[in-house]
Structures are given as structure tokens and as C-alpha cells.
Amino acid sequence: MDPSQVDVPPLKDLTIDNITDNVKLINSGCPDPRLKYLLERLVQHMHDFARETRLSHNEWMTAIQFLTSVGQICTDVRQEFILLSDILGLSLLVDSIDHPKPASSTEGTVLGPFHTHDAPPEPNGTQIAHDPAGEPCLVLCTVKDTEGKPIEGVKIDIWETDSSGKYDVQYEGREAPDQRAVMTSDAEGIFWFKAIVPVPYPIPNDGPVGKLLTLLKRHCYRPSHMHFMMEKEGFDHLITALYLRGDPYETSDAVFGVKESLLIDLGKVSAGQAKTYGVKEGGKLMSYDFVLVSEKESRELREKNAMYAMKDLGLRMKLYNGLPIPEVD
Amino acid sequence: MDPSQVDVPPLKDLTIDNITDNVKLINSGCPDPRLKYLLERLVQHMHDFARETRLSHNEWMTAIQFLTSVGQICTDVRQEFILLSDILGLSLLVDSIDHPKPASSTEGTVLGPFHTHDAPPEPNGTQIAHDPAGEPCLVLCTVKDTEGKPIEGVKIDIWETDSSGKYDVQYEGREAPDQRAVMTSDAEGIFWFKAIVPVPYPIPNDGPVGKLLTLLKRHCYRPSHMHFMMEKEGFDHLITALYLRGDPYETSDAVFGVKESLLIDLGKVSAGQAKTYGVKEGGKLMSYDFVLVSEKESRELREKNAMYAMKDLGLRMKLYNGLPIPEVD
Structure with a gap:
């Protein structure tokens, strides 16, 4: 990605309180609305997790090493x-x-x-x-x-x-x-x-x-x-x-x-x-x-459940390829 | 772990709505209160993420493959x-x-x-x-x-x-x-x-x-x-x-x-x-x-910030090795 082609919001002096919104902002240029929504929620949950647990650097490093070892033990026949x-x-x-x-x-x-x-x-x-x-x-x-x-x-x-x-x-x-x-x-x-x-x-x-x-x-x-x-x-x-x-x-x-x-x-x-x-x-x-169950019946049920769950969570969403994304960007 | 030695709550017929509490329950036998709290929050956030996004099986598999490739490219000198x-x-x-x-x-x-x-x-x-x-x-x-x-x-x-x-x-x-x-x-x-x-x-x-x-x-x-x-x-x-x-x-x-x-x-x-x-x-x-900054001053500031943040989140916590865990288990 040529940086001159990318519209980047100014990011500096990020803190515990403002980093989440800023990371979401820089990710919001993602052209795929579903990936954008997935990343938006992922970043929110990861950051909330760190804030709620006051995650220490040692614990973070332990998690990094754990995930690395999980990846490294994988083979064609072990997942x-x-x-x-x-x-x-x-x-x-x-x-x-x-x-x-x-x-x-x-x-x-x-x-x-x-x-x-x-x-x-x-x-x-x-x-x-x-x-x-x-x-x-x-x-x-x-x-x-x-x-x-x-x-x-x-x-x-x-x-x-x-x-x-x-x-x-x-x-x-x-x-x-x-x-x-x-x-x-x-x-x-x-x-x-x-x-x-x-x-x-x-x-x-x-x-x-x-x-x-x-x-x-x-x-x-x-x-x-x-x-x-x-x-x-x-x-x-x-x-x-x-x-x-x-x-x-x-x-x-x-x-x-x-x-x-x-x-x-x-x-x-x-x-x-x-x-x-x-x-x-x-x-x-x-x-x-x-x-x-037929694909049609399953899809209708999945989409109905999704919209119902979104409403229940107070989120205003619409479906994109059958999966929820925010109604208004 | 010999299963006969483990006190397991009965788990069956888990659904979108009850699986989170049940996974937290089976993890709650963890003897380390800090790890127990970390897992409790991790499971909550991961499951909430899946529910909020209605994560599809294909997306989940893409994430599994992505994380696997992240682990597999790591070496002694690449993290x-x-x-x-x-x-x-x-x-x-x-x-x-x-x-x-x-x-x-x-x-x-x-x-x-x-x-x-x-x-x-x-x-x-x-x-x-x-x-x-x-x-x-x-x-x-x-x-x-x-x-x-x-x-x-x-x-x-x-x-x-x-x-x-x-x-x-x-x-x-x-x-x-x-x-x-x-x-x-x-x-x-x-x-x-x-x-x-x-x-x-x-x-x-x-x-x-x-x-x-x-x-x-x-x-x-x-x-x-x-x-x-x-x-x-x-x-x-x-x-x-x-x-x-x-x-x-x-x-x-x-x-x-x-x-x-x-x-x-x-x-x-x-x-x-x-x-x-x-x-x-x-x-x-x-x-x-x-x-x-001295270790003492930093520790005091970290602990003060942690307790303040916990209170702000409405969580009743105490410190364990300087890191928050629930006050009442």
C-alpha cells in the first residue's frame, strides 16, 4: 500500500482512553464493510479485555508465546x-x-x-x-x-x-x-x-x-x-x-x-x-x-435470528451477503 | 488430569445463550484466581464477539487459518x-x-x-x-x-x-x-x-x-x-x-x-x-x-489506576500480586 494513497487520520499521543477509537478510525478505510465491522468489534473487545483485566506486559508476553506455540505445533494433520x-x-x-x-x-x-x-x-x-x-x-x-x-x-x-x-x-x-x-x-x-x-x-x-x-x-x-x-x-x-x-x-x-x-x-x-x-x-x-434442512429454510432462519439478535443488542444493522453490518456507516 | 479427580458441572445441550456461562463454570475450577479472571473475561469477550457479529463458520475458519499462519511464520528472530x-x-x-x-x-x-x-x-x-x-x-x-x-x-x-x-x-x-x-x-x-x-x-x-x-x-x-x-x-x-x-x-x-x-x-x-x-x-x-520513575512510584500509580478503572467499570475487585481479581468469587 503506497502511503501517499492512503487517507490516514492523524494519530499521536494515544492513551488508554483514546487508542480504541483511533485504531477503529484507521481501520475504517477498509473497503469491505463486513471485514470492517469484524475488525471494529475485534479491536473493541480486545482493548476492553486489556482494560478490564489491566493486562500486564508479562501476561501479554505469555499470551504471545502461547499463541505462537499453538501455531507452531499445527501441521497438515494437526490443528x-x-x-x-x-x-x-x-x-x-x-x-x-x-x-x-x-x-x-x-x-x-x-x-x-x-x-x-x-x-x-x-x-x-x-x-x-x-x-x-x-x-x-x-x-x-x-x-x-x-x-x-x-x-x-x-x-x-x-x-x-x-x-x-x-x-x-x-x-x-x-x-x-x-x-x-x-x-x-x-x-x-x-x-x-x-x-x-x-x-x-x-x-x-x-x-x-x-x-x-x-x-x-x-x-x-x-x-x-x-x-x-x-x-x-x-x-x-x-x-x-x-x-x-x-x-x-x-x-x-x-x-x-x-x-x-x-x-x-x-x-x-x-x-x-x-x-x-x-x-x-x-x-x-x-x-x-x-x-x-433446506439451504433456503436455514438461511431464512439464520437471517431472522441475526436481525432479532442485533435488535436485542440495540444495534441498528442490515444484512450484507447474509451477515450483519451497521445500517449507517 | 484424571477426570475422576475433577469436579465438573453437567454440560449438555449448550446453546448460543447458555454456552458462555457454562464454559466459565467449567473454567472456574482454576486454582489461580488471576488466570481464572483472565479466562472468564476472555471467554465472555470472544463469545460476545461471535454473537454480535453472527460470526459465520467460513469467517471462523478464515480466522483459524490466519492465526495458524501467523504462528507458523514466527522464528527465533521473527515475531x-x-x-x-x-x-x-x-x-x-x-x-x-x-x-x-x-x-x-x-x-x-x-x-x-x-x-x-x-x-x-x-x-x-x-x-x-x-x-x-x-x-x-x-x-x-x-x-x-x-x-x-x-x-x-x-x-x-x-x-x-x-x-x-x-x-x-x-x-x-x-x-x-x-x-x-x-x-x-x-x-x-x-x-x-x-x-x-x-x-x-x-x-x-x-x-x-x-x-x-x-x-x-x-x-x-x-x-x-x-x-x-x-x-x-x-x-x-x-x-x-x-x-x-x-x-x-x-x-x-x-x-x-x-x-x-x-x-x-x-x-x-x-x-x-x-x-x-x-x-x-x-x-x-x-x-x-x-x-x-521508581518501581515503587510506578507500582503505586499502576495499582491506584487499576482500582480506579475497576470502580469506573462498576466492578468490585481486589488486588492479587498487584493485578485485579474479583473481590468475591
């Missing part, structure tokens, strides 16, 4: 910033705001840091988990719309840990995805596959986020669950998971993901199912009927 | 998180809060991301800059207390760029510090050395912070300055800099560091000075009389 967002409840909050679900549809929950983009597309019936120590589990699900009609061709991303509570990416030398697949629902909205019974596991606790949890005297466990991410044009993207009822961490998930509507009891494979799906009779069965 | 804090005005704010200065003493300013810990101790008279293209500048300063008495033995860390506006650490293959020194004031409070006239320069703009500035339509320049950091037992740590009056960026410093009291006009080396200090007559002269 410590998502983990940090998860344990601070931000991830669940953002999902709740961005993907409001009408009562008739399946609720969302945290994405978590372990989704990858390399899971292979698989046909119904695939064995997605290859850990011989895992307890076999037949997964038999449907995807329907809010009127009960089956949805064909939904892309369903599935991921779970092995029997020791680790995702494939947590092993060194991972060569190919395991305990992962991308399924597609058939004409009846059915998708089914062979997996293993999910187990509780600690989120990665050998990094800065694990250290923070220890300082906060919080445990790092997640209750047993299997992740599902569903995508089809015309429907709201659903990031969710199914949780096993009765898990020791059912009410203390380190990342706040559990919802009553996503808790399930595992069933038993019947003789007929055993024959139909080629699995052992009496084995574990996970079944669930997912309900997707 | 992009400090730079981010600087351009958002947080660094100056924290310095103002933590190091309040009575009117009689020298004001502080931003540390910046380029201080290193390897500058060599040097005697008075040292040539600290070795860039032949730099304009020589004799720097002749004193350090006194608020009563005007010279302070002996102050450790003074000094750093500046070369004539092209780059710090030594910005060059690959840096083997030893340059344009840096640690001086010590003598019995008369004097320290002096030979440097070069500071020049304006762009903060590093090839990383994520530079990209953010471009999106905000902000320039990335700092006005000409030389950094000074002063330390002596019994005195408040001073992080400051001297700025050249009339610099094109005097009122638009990208990191908000300029203060009227830290602006100086360069003088000319007199015939007598040329002889005394072994420099060329008529050359550039930077002189300044620094005034350090």
Missing part, C-alpha cells in the same frame, strides 16, 4: 487452533449461530480438529475401520428432508478413532486414511457401512492446549462419538456427531459437543439384518435417521 | 504475533496500562517485534551501527530520576535499523548482532555511542499481518526512530523510543507508537563535541534526557 477454539466453546457457538436448525431437523455440533479431506468415496456396505481390536459395529442410517422424504445423493463424510481412541492422523507415518470414508445416500436415503464402536478419548494434550487445560484443572476427554458431515446442494451443510448414551464423559465433554438429540443407544443386529448386511447376529448396531 | 498485537493497538495499550508514567518521567511506547537478547554490552563511545551507507549520528543521553539525580548503572538496550530500514534479523544468514548494543550509564547518568540516523521503514509485510494491512487499506510504515529499553533495580522498566520530528509518518505510525514527548529534532555536533567524542563537527546529534 491446535481449532482445538483451542473447541475447548473455549467458540466452535460450538459458531456452529449454533451459522447453522440454526428447526426443531424437526438434526442438530449440529463441533467439527473438531480431525476432519481430513482425503477420505475415499465408498459404496454402501464398506468396512471403514480396520482395527482388529475394535468392536465391530454396523451403522445403518437414513437421510431425509424435514417433510420425511428420502434424500438421494447426499455426500456423507464419516470419521472416528480406532479402538485406542486415536485418529489415523495421530500416528506417525500415516500413509492412507483409516476409520474414514465418504459415503453417498441411495434412492431411499439410506447409507450403511461397517465400523467399530466409538470409544472415549483424550483430545491431544501434549501441546499448548493440553497445558492450558491442566492449568484450568479441566480434563481433556471426549465422550464416545462418531463424526458425520453431510453435504448436498440445496441443503444446509450439516456438521454433527452421534454420541453414545451413558459414556462416562457424557456430561463433561472437553469441547462441549454433546446434545440430547444426538445421544444414541447402540442396538443389536437381528438375524435378518445379519443376513442382509453380512455381519454377525447380535453384534452392535448404530442407527439414526438424519434430517437435513 | 508475527507481536506485530499483529502492534497493528491492532494492543501493544501500546498494554504498555500504557502496565507502565503508567508520572508527568515528570519519560513515556513508554511499543516494544515491537525486533528486540533480541543477544546484543553485546558495550562501553560508552561504541560504534553500534556498521552500515557505511548510514548517516553518522552521535547519540548523547542522560538518565536521571524524577528528582533530577543522575542514575548510574542503568542497563540500556538500544536497537535500530540500517540505512535501508532493515533490522539485522531481517537478513538471512545473520551471524552476529548489528545496530544493537547494551550500554550502561556512568556516574553522571550519561551514556553515549555512535549510531546512524534512523530512517522510516515498512514493518514486515510479506506475511499474514502485511496481508491484513492491505485488506484494511492501511500502510505499513513506521516513522524514523531508535529503540531504548532501560532497566535498573528499583526503577520501573522503561520500553521507549525516540522519534524524529517531521518524519512523513509522524502521525500515521502503523503501530501507534509516536508520542509528542518522544519526538526530537536532531542537532549538530559542535566543535567542542567533535573533539570530546571523536566525531565530525557538524554531523548529526541525537540527545535526550531520560527520566526513570
Whole structure:
């Protein structure tokens, strides 16, 4: 940016009391009204935080070093910033705001840091988990719309840990995805596959986020669950998971993901199912009927909720690409 | 942390409206009352930010990726998180809060991301800059207390760029510090050395912070300055800099560091000075009389300001190691 091209308000002698307005002023040249609003609120909250806590230079430096270490431990297959967002409840909050679900549809929950983009597309019936120590589990699900009609061709991303509570990416030398697949629902909205019974596991606790949890005297466990991410044009993207009822961490998930509507009891494979799906009779069965909301309904609900929340906060806003910005600049 | 040892409130079905209180609740087991307060405010502000902006999942993911890239570009000699804090005005704010200065003493300013810990101790008279293209500048300063008495033995860390506006650490293959020194004031409070006239320069703009500035339509320049950091037992740590009056960026410093009291006009080396200090007559002269405040006075002022600010915010607080925490837990 050539400085001669930039209209800068005179900034000098900034103090505890006037720096916030001045930083907002210099950022207000941002041509994107949404980014401008995000920065305006970010600066206000960061500065208010420092003023309310009388943040010391040592604490600031500790935070700088902490954030640096969070960034530096990230790799292609480890996302410590998502983990940090998860344990601070931000991830669940953002999902709740961005993907409001009408009562008739399946609720969302945290994405978590372990989704990858390399899971292979698989046909119904695939064995997605290859850990011989895992307890076999037949997964038999449907995807329907809010009127009960089956949805064909939904892309369903599935991921779970092995029997020791680790995702494939947590092993060194991972060569190919395991305990992962991308399924597609058939004409009846059915998708089914062979997996293993999910187990509780600690989120990665050998990094800065694990250290923070220890300082906060919080445990790092997640209750047993299997992740599902569903995508089809015309429907709201659903990031969710199914949780096993009765898990020791059912009410203390380190990342706040559990919802009553996503808790399930595992069933038993019947003789007929055993024959139909080629699995052992009496084995574990996970079944669930997912309900997707249309993109239109979700967008309308999101925008209605946004405007209602803005009004509730006393803010005069309008929507820009579906997201709030100040009505008057 | 063994989960059976941890007292966890039941958490399930968290929503936009109740997640904040629940995250604060689970963090409230933190045995350190200051960290507990910091986290309590951090969670409140982060969540309020998401609610006020109706932060979208895409925006959240963009922020995750941005913070990750900020962390990953950091090295032993590059601190992009400090730079981010600087351009958002947080660094100056924290310095103002933590190091309040009575009117009689020298004001502080931003540390910046380029201080290193390897500058060599040097005697008075040292040539600290070795860039032949730099304009020589004799720097002749004193350090006194608020009563005007010279302070002996102050450790003074000094750093500046070369004539092209780059710090030594910005060059690959840096083997030893340059344009840096640690001086010590003598019995008369004097320290002096030979440097070069500071020049304006762009903060590093090839990383994520530079990209953010471009999106905000902000320039990335700092006005000409030389950094000074002063330390002596019994005195408040001073992080400051001297700025050249009339610099094109005097009122638009990208990191908000300029203060009227830290602006100086360069003088000319007199015939007598040329002889005394072994420099060329008529050359550039930077002189300044620094005034350090005692640690006790600074602490008392900081604590008084903190309690006053807390009261102003309507918060009932007490001090814990000099920093506020809630009076009643």
C-alpha cells in the first residue's frame, strides 16, 4: 500500500482512553464493510479485555508465546487452533449461530480438529475401520428432508478413532486414511457401512492446549462419538456427531459437543439384518435417521435470528451477503 | 488430569445463550484466581464477539487459518504475533496500562517485534551501527530520576535499523548482532555511542499481518526512530523510543507508537563535541534526557489506576500480586 494513497487520520499521543477509537478510525478505510465491522468489534473487545483485566506486559508476553506455540505445533494433520477454539466453546457457538436448525431437523455440533479431506468415496456396505481390536459395529442410517422424504445423493463424510481412541492422523507415518470414508445416500436415503464402536478419548494434550487445560484443572476427554458431515446442494451443510448414551464423559465433554438429540443407544443386529448386511447376529448396531434442512429454510432462519439478535443488542444493522453490518456507516 | 479427580458441572445441550456461562463454570475450577479472571473475561469477550457479529463458520475458519499462519511464520528472530498485537493497538495499550508514567518521567511506547537478547554490552563511545551507507549520528543521553539525580548503572538496550530500514534479523544468514548494543550509564547518568540516523521503514509485510494491512487499506510504515529499553533495580522498566520530528509518518505510525514527548529534532555536533567524542563537527546529534520513575512510584500509580478503572467499570475487585481479581468469587 503506497502511503501517499492512503487517507490516514492523524494519530499521536494515544492513551488508554483514546487508542480504541483511533485504531477503529484507521481501520475504517477498509473497503469491505463486513471485514470492517469484524475488525471494529475485534479491536473493541480486545482493548476492553486489556482494560478490564489491566493486562500486564508479562501476561501479554505469555499470551504471545502461547499463541505462537499453538501455531507452531499445527501441521497438515494437526490443528491446535481449532482445538483451542473447541475447548473455549467458540466452535460450538459458531456452529449454533451459522447453522440454526428447526426443531424437526438434526442438530449440529463441533467439527473438531480431525476432519481430513482425503477420505475415499465408498459404496454402501464398506468396512471403514480396520482395527482388529475394535468392536465391530454396523451403522445403518437414513437421510431425509424435514417433510420425511428420502434424500438421494447426499455426500456423507464419516470419521472416528480406532479402538485406542486415536485418529489415523495421530500416528506417525500415516500413509492412507483409516476409520474414514465418504459415503453417498441411495434412492431411499439410506447409507450403511461397517465400523467399530466409538470409544472415549483424550483430545491431544501434549501441546499448548493440553497445558492450558491442566492449568484450568479441566480434563481433556471426549465422550464416545462418531463424526458425520453431510453435504448436498440445496441443503444446509450439516456438521454433527452421534454420541453414545451413558459414556462416562457424557456430561463433561472437553469441547462441549454433546446434545440430547444426538445421544444414541447402540442396538443389536437381528438375524435378518445379519443376513442382509453380512455381519454377525447380535453384534452392535448404530442407527439414526438424519434430517437435513433446506439451504433456503436455514438461511431464512439464520437471517431472522441475526436481525432479532442485533435488535436485542440495540444495534441498528442490515444484512450484507447474509451477515450483519451497521445500517449507517 | 484424571477426570475422576475433577469436579465438573453437567454440560449438555449448550446453546448460543447458555454456552458462555457454562464454559466459565467449567473454567472456574482454576486454582489461580488471576488466570481464572483472565479466562472468564476472555471467554465472555470472544463469545460476545461471535454473537454480535453472527460470526459465520467460513469467517471462523478464515480466522483459524490466519492465526495458524501467523504462528507458523514466527522464528527465533521473527515475531508475527507481536506485530499483529502492534497493528491492532494492543501493544501500546498494554504498555500504557502496565507502565503508567508520572508527568515528570519519560513515556513508554511499543516494544515491537525486533528486540533480541543477544546484543553485546558495550562501553560508552561504541560504534553500534556498521552500515557505511548510514548517516553518522552521535547519540548523547542522560538518565536521571524524577528528582533530577543522575542514575548510574542503568542497563540500556538500544536497537535500530540500517540505512535501508532493515533490522539485522531481517537478513538471512545473520551471524552476529548489528545496530544493537547494551550500554550502561556512568556516574553522571550519561551514556553515549555512535549510531546512524534512523530512517522510516515498512514493518514486515510479506506475511499474514502485511496481508491484513492491505485488506484494511492501511500502510505499513513506521516513522524514523531508535529503540531504548532501560532497566535498573528499583526503577520501573522503561520500553521507549525516540522519534524524529517531521518524519512523513509522524502521525500515521502503523503501530501507534509516536508520542509528542518522544519526538526530537536532531542537532549538530559542535566543535567542542567533535573533539570530546571523536566525531565530525557538524554531523548529526541525537540527545535526550531520560527520566526513570521508581518501581515503587510506578507500582503505586499502576495499582491506584487499576482500582480506579475497576470502580469506573462498576466492578468490585481486589488486588492479587498487584493485578485485579474479583473481590468475591
